[in-house]
Amino acid sequence: MEVDSKIIVVPWDFTPVTEYALQHAIKISRQTRNDVCLLHIVDKVTSEGGMKAKQASMENRGAEVERTFGVKVKTHVTRGTIFKQIPEFVNDRKASLVVMGTHGMSGMQKLTGSWALKVIAKSKVPYIVVQAPPNDNERYHDIVFPVDFRSEEKEKLSMAIFMGKYFDSKIHILKAMRKDDSLAKKTNLNLNYTVRMLIQNNIDYEIREVPADKLGEHALEIAQEMKADLILIMTTKDITFADYVWGAKEQYIIANSSKIPVCCVNPTSAFANLGQFMYG
Template sequence: MESRNKIVIVPFDFTDVAECAVNHAAGLAKHQGWAVQLLHIINRDTRALLNVYKVTDELVKERLQEKIEEYSNKYGVPFSFEAKEGSIFTDIGKTAEDVGASFIVMGTHGKQGIQHIFGSYAHKVITSTRIPFIIVQKREYRDGYNRILIPIDDTLESRQKIKWAIYIAKQFDATIHVKAMFLNDELYKAKIRAVLNKVVEVFEKNGVKYEAEIVPETGSFAKQVIDYARKIDADMLLVMTNTDSSIVPNFILNPWDEQIIFNDAFIPVMAINPREINITVVGL
């Protein structure tokens, strides 16, 4: 992994899903020997509520201080916090980049919940930075990410996505499960088989445990992926945004990626925005 500070950022608003994100961030940080920073963004809506209930900034910081002391004692991991005025759409990613964070771990209630909390453009938060997000819902950290599921199609940004999968797998001695989308088109069939063969070759050269298969063309690919994730009791799903020069900040989510991120099995999802990473991978 490229040289970055050993910090995990958690957007924190004192909710249950933020607590769940803290749980995952602490587990990851403890495993890696990192620290966790809570990030509390005070936007216009938050400021209005604070004013209504006459809650001062000092009181918010006191509560955050209490939380980091509680979490440090509970998880045995260094915690700090930052409270700042700003926008969740830009300042989560910007703050993470400013401190050189390795990951952002964010809690959600699922698609409806995150849209309620973050507005109708929730994906802007996830796609606002090159730093990878781990999106969690109700499911707590379970002693590592030991079964990782990657859905792929012929648009796979293979070099970076596979590098990240191998990096996570090696950290946790995980098995990577690859599910490739199948379409009844001869050109597509040839392309997806070539992609899958290359992925398998790279896994074998790098000594990574894996299982790989092409999914039959029946029904929703996202649903098949989520159903399979349930079957293997996956600890993490891994998706990657695509670049799109017509929008800012140039990252978008595929429709089935979005369904997977907000999956109803509550499985954590690592969402990667394209960037080169300094991980040595044989065959890439």
């Protein structure tokens, strides 16, 4: 599949945080040549006239983006809930990526960190979850990349390679220090594989060792210190296991107080799509 035949989906509700998500999507689209698609969800009682008005407003915003940035923007309005319609749309359309603002859905469908995680877990593509505009309109300079013992860790490496290639990013690897010999061995295998692939792709990196307990909190602290542009994590549907791996629940990483964007990669589902996104 050609690189420019896929779309970047932005869930849209006309609030500032979804505008921030659009700004990130524009930044990515200008490098990848993917079209952007604004997706708006309305409830089942919204009239046809109301839906058409929303569609027209989105088309106007899309036209502004195309004139200003040369990025083609598609629009889609549908009825339902964010939990069903967003994953269904991105899976059916084989989207490359979703860029989603937290706290971006109004009323009863307001999107918080925990609700965002529910949407992400049902999708087959990576999500970048944002709370603020991009720090830089051209690059994602510094990306925090925790590495632990899970075999799925290798899957998020595709996203790191993508960012390194398209945005000249430096990958800041955080190696989780495990006391258990078996888990430490698995972590080292993941680390060695990560480093080997980054070297093969000529991507700059550094390695830091951090305590394995509360890995998520350590990742946030380091990201805040360096004013990172992105934190890259794997998601898991097992909340108990997530607590064991991360310490801080994933939703708190997603909705972090420093408003650092977080890229969430789902185990087993995002790898193939991202490969198409990166390499055609």
